[in-house]
Amino acid sequence: MTTNRQKITLWEFFQSLGKTFMLPVALLSFCGIMLGIGSSLSSHDVLTLIPFLDNTVLQLIFTWMSKTGSFAFSYLPVMFAIAIPLGMARENKGVAAFAGFVGFTVMNLSVNFWLTAKGILPNGDAALLKANNVQTILGIQSIDTGILGAVIVGIIVYRLHERFHTIRLPDALAFFGGTRFVPIITTVVMGLVGLVVPLIWPFFAKGITGLGWVINSAGNLGPMIFGTGERLLLPFGLQHILVAIIRFTEAGGTMDVCGHSVSGALTIFQAQLSCPTTSGFAESATRFLSQGKMPAFLGGLPGAALAMYHCARPENRHKIKGLLISGVVACVVGGTTEPIEFLFLFVAPVLYLIHALLTGLGFTVMALLGVTIGNTDGNVIDFVVFGILHGLSTKWYWVPVVAAIWFVGYYAIFRFAIMRWNIKTPGRELESRDAEKSIASAGAGKSGYNTPAILAALGGSENISSLDNCLTRLRLSIVDMSKVDDAVLKANGAIGVVHLNAHSLQVVIGPQVQSVKDEMAQLISQPA
Template identity: 35%
Template sequence: MSLLNYLQRVGRALMVPVATLPAAAILMGIGYWIEQSSSHPNNAIAALLTTSGMAILDNMPALFAIGIAYGMSKDKDGAAALTGFIGFLVVTNLCAPSAVSLIQQIPLEQVPLAFQKIKNPFIGILVGICSAEVYNRFSHVELPKALSFFSGRRLVPILVSFLMIVVAFILMYIWPLVFNALVEFGIHIQKMGALGAGIYAFFNRILIAVGLHHALNAVFWFDVAGINDIPNFLGGAKSIAQGTGIVGVTGRYQAGFFPVMMFGLPGAALAIWQCARPENRAKVGSIMLAAAFAAFFTGITEPLEFSFMFVAPVLFVIHAVLTGISVFIAASMHWISGFGFSAGLVDMILSSRNPLATHWYMLIPQGLAFFVIYYVVFRFTILKFNLKTPGRETEAEMAEMEGVEESISQDEQGESRNESLARRYIAVVGGSSNLTNIDACITRLRLSVVDTDKVNDALAKKLGASGVLHLNKQSVQIVVGTQAEAIADAMKAVSKKGPISAVLPTQTVSPKIEEVVAPEIKNDSPQPALATLVAPVSGEIVMLEQVPDAAFSSKAVGDGIAINPTGERVVAPLAGTIVKIFATNHAFCLESNEGVEIIVHMGIDTVALEGKGFERLVEEGAEVAQGQPILKMDLAYLSEHAPSMISPVVVSNSEDYAQLVLKAEKQVIAGQSPLLAIIK
């Protein structure tokens, strides 16, 4: 897995704990309203609400550990969250000043200041990542029968406890260095004042294209570099009393977003609507109106931003520059307001009574000015450079879009609209055989695929996607708006009903479950082979049509052969890259060095065993040699608990090749016996 892909996972997991902030914002916002409106100096209800909100903010480091461990776990199980919390407790208690004093045999007053700040979101993130990695690797380990109670998920907290002792020992020596570096970075940014806030805002928007803005936000919004802007602002009076909140300063990394999100982007939406072709304005207007209202009311801007991010990148750069200018102006003028979710009307109202909100109402005239600026700049740029923003397509392109939308409205019988739409999204990303993992954040489908080249970007946009981002050969993001999670859930649901074929660029987007037409397997061929697969497991050959699973026997997943295993070792049939190992370790996808895409699926319905009986020997992204062990099976256990151990070995892109030639006899040996030859 690439570093970018891994950071994507971390960024996505960060949204789990960050999603608790709206609760804190609402509780404390209402509490401040009641406190300011009440004639009684110590209103009990106000105190109740603000204290409840502070309970969330005060424990954000622990929430980071819990949320990231859960969010990065392979099966989103509660045991992963518990593991993160246990790891956080072990580290923070071992690195507490009193413990450091005892372990390092130094006076308490000589313990570095860094250990007083050990309960830090940075530590929470570190612990969460470590806990998730341990969970993903050991949550399905089977111990000997005498210790079987501690097998699987029960084993993980034990392992994490010991691991965190090692982590804590290392932190005792390197945490002061890391902490001091982070503080220096924070001080450097803070010394830049309003300019630093503007620079941060510019990169906040630029990085949204690859979803890494969450990592940047953690530095400025939470106590990673000593800034802690959001919690300090929401803390209000308590932050002021503790000296962590400074009137006119705290909130400057948030305030300037309000004029952009509430006013600037709606101005851009108006320009895009007016620049659309006359015959397309009604359609584009409804889309822009909905996106502009979402930006104004809730501060959710991705649907609007992605409508022009890829079709007109120059507009997105202009948008990032204007955002930086807006944040710089608000910080310079000390027009301060903050948010717990995003810079929309709801958060502005909730924060207006916060003691740290200063001249917040001036953000409204600033916003009106930015509405005009965005409108003028966007309109001029679109017309001057003839940018293909929504609605500026040709009549033929719009007619094709209308045909697609009409096909979406005709839902599959017995399915909801989301399920019907999900079926089409699966089709445009290359079908079931190309889709290996489905996930979502607030506005994006985050999909892992065998090959992003098979994703049909144009048809995805015709389905309503604002943008399609290819991160690497196995990762793609589709921006669908706030319904992303619902569509992702629907995609998972329809995937269980049966395989869905890919849609070609010339087809309309209304695929049914179909059999993929694959080349016939023959026993011989005069043509030279592109590549020859070896048997991934020892056993007896079974024709694919005899596999007791319709998805494989119909060759909808791809053409190939099956093996009824007698051995317990599963190896790579070709040299290449392991692009996917399923969370339950029962199957893996391999892309060979020749471009052959292979799925090895051990047994039928073995996913229901939740990984029991399987042990992975390599990780996703590993480069493997032909014959290298990939999985280890407990064949006795699997034969007893699985409906069938007949194991399909299919070439998922078999339609790309002229012929598959069966090279095996009745019995095969893992890593030695030739199995299939691929004829180009």
């Protein structure tokens, strides 16, 4: 891979930052399922309904699942502090991750020093500790800066890593040079940052609280604003920023759960899930979570896929059937919507805008109906684990009703629009060559994609200055964008190609993007 580095723009920086959130969020999703299954199958209501589960061995297993699943939520900030430099660093990623942990710990130790010097610590006055937002973090009494504090640590550590991981010191100090210098300078810088945090953090907290007030003051339109905004930011890869703010900061609400004050919609839901004395889930938190996605994910987008199938030319339907079915499965089972959304995003942006508005409307409708299904993905797994298994109190029975309505609505809107304005969705071309070539190339590698052809369509190894991926996309920095052939990329399985600027490119692959990226990185590393 060429060593030329284009200076990244602010837009690209935030895209890269949002991409790093996926590592802890993926673990959160899995741990949430573990916690959900364990807590639901050991609850009094389920044991009354299914008595044979009230078995010592089974209950020990379910308790173990709950304890294991709670890990990610207990150590969420430190995971973000590690994941951000790990994901953003271009080289020596392990050193960057290690420095992330060092920086987060040192910052909290420095804050603890400041609180002790001010006489706030040690103190057993619960009111004083709460007034200063003091919590125990990694065994350290410190100001709870939450996810935002961890993000700040991660960004600072990333910048320190990029600046100093190749530093050359005088011979007498050479042992401390290079990558070894990164955690050293991190310790010094984050120690100083920790002294500043108590002075500036109240202003950050007020800003986040203000954002939460704006969203919550919108009443039942708040979830719609959030749901629509998330969909509109998705094509640009910036949706993770908005999602993280609502899920993990005061903008998503604050609540006392099991004697602890927790902030963020997802954090509140998971705290209630693991609290044995909590009955039911807070509607104020779940209205921003999985339940809001379910009308569009379980009903709407499958309806849109069926409309695209019926609108395709009869001779092309067999060619696009696999493409649409795989997209529906990814959406319904995995909660990954881009394989379907990118089939109409570029050919009919107005349809995507309607989809974004209907997704947001789904959030509001589920909130109005009093549904309380949490977690992150909005797929059928969340529906079963966090809806059905937790009994009728979650009002899960509204999900299939609303999803059916969304299915019919999407199908009618998409079919009318495609036929009325002759929108070129898959299969409506005179010759569906792209779909045919994509299917013909399937199986070329373990990923199921013809990775050498994709690399060639990107202009070859020498045309790629950096390569990474997020949940469904390859994210690349390109030397010469004129060498990129969008048509060939789509002919070899790419769902969409997004040109952000003269050097930044995203290729939408779908759920197998990690395998494609790994195969491409291996090809790039091989000698010419």
